[in-house]
Amino acid sequence: TEKLSRIIQNSGCCLQDVLSSVESLIRYFERIRDDINFKSFYTKLLKESESLTDKPILARHRRPPKRYQSNSDSVEFSSCEEFYRQQYMESLEIAVNMLQNRFTQKNFKxxxxxxxxxxxxxxxxxxxxxxxxxxxxxxxxxxxxxxxxxxxxxxxxxxxxxxxxxxxxxxxxxxxxxxxxxxxxxxxxxxxxxxxxxxx
Known part of the structure; x- marks a missing residue:
């Protein structure tokens, strides 16, 4: 995303460069949005953070008061990895949706x-x-x-x-x-x- 930002802000940039870069980034995000890539990312992150911070701990699950509960059950995670996997997948999905909404508008084409x-x-x-x-x-x-x-x-x-x-x-x-x-x-x-x- 940093590279895309630099391309878009470059004074010599043209629309085709922007569109091509955005499409490449969307394809990349979609490609890494799977369990294998998450596992690799998570393992690397844990290894790099060993000397910097404590191991991640799953926060205790808290049930909201009944007056705030909706019909849908809240999700309980069995491990930190499972929790961060959900965060990882959701973040990539949001990024892809935002890029598609911004750069696939009719006027842009x-x-x-x-x-x-x-x-x-x-x-x-x-x-x-x-x-x-x-x-x-x-x-x-x-x-x-x-x-x-x-x-x-x-x-x-x-x-x-x-x-x-x-x-x-x-x-x-x-x-x-x-x-x-x-x-x-x-x-x-x-x-x-x-x-x-x-x-x-």
Whole structure:
């Protein structure tokens, strides 16, 4: 989770990097959510803590007063390991659910499509039937001037190649949004072009 946090906060990060990292972390959490991985984790933790603290002791089970009792029976654990196993499994489940809720929202996927469109437009000529173009039109309808975007999307490859050559930029391939931004920001026309599609 610390590595994911660093990736997300990196200024050079793009949405695809975030999505890929989140999906990897979710798969990892799901993979280690079993008895074998818990046992390994628990054994290692006990060994490392031997010189630091006492052995874990299972807290005495206390029954709440009858007025607070619900119909469901409270869980009693037979050992510390069993108690911590439940904590381990529950923590991983909560982490997976929170990541899925945050990063699998409908808008997040749509934003990834916008990013893919921008990257694709920087390397290829586009036409109306292109999937990326269609997703942009669906997502940004009313927010952009679609007709201007269509015209300029056809020229963007040539524009990028011209700017790279003129400014002697050492860019061989465009794979990140930050590269597109660098090209746009390197000349006045690029800076103006970033704002031209906004509906006034």
């Amino acid at each position: 749509l934003l990834c499509n916008v990013e893919k469109f921008i990257l694709y437009a920087g390397k290829n000529s586009l036409d109306d039937s292109n999937d990326y173009f269609q997703s942009i039109m669906d997502f940004c309808y009313g927010d952009i001037d679609v007709e201007k975007l269509k015209v300029e999307a056809l020229m963007i490859v040539d524009f990028f190649q011209s700017v790279i050559k003129t400014n002697q930029m050492n860019i061989k391939q465009i794979t990140k949004i930050s590269t597109n931004c660098e090209i746009f920001n390197s000349c006045e026309v690029g800076l103006q072009q970033q704002n031209v599609h906004l509906v006034r």
